[in-house]
Amino acid sequence: MQDNYSYPLDETWTQSEMVTVIDLYNAVEKAYESGIKRDEFLQKYRSFQQVVPMKMEQKRLDKEFELQSGYSIYQVFKKCQQAKNSQKVRIQNESR
Helix, strand or coil: CCCCCCCCCCCCCCHHHHHHHHHHHHHHHHHHHCCEEHHHHHHHHHHHHHHCCCHHHHHHHHHHHHHHHCCCHHHHHHHHHHCCCCCEECCCCCCC
């Protein structure tokens, strides 16, 4: 992980929408750094989808976030889909 990176945000979002998106970024960081419960992550991901409903925009934000942090929203989501209910998910980041 890189130190001191900025989160990709959209200035048209409301403050509560920004908080929702930042919650997802924090959940992704947690999945890489210490692990996160599957259900907790998926709840934050569903909230993120309410703020950013377009798949293309979700992918763009994921790419920007990964470039900044080295962490992938998609990889955490994929691992959570494979996990059982309330199982803790941790991503091993081989590239960093």
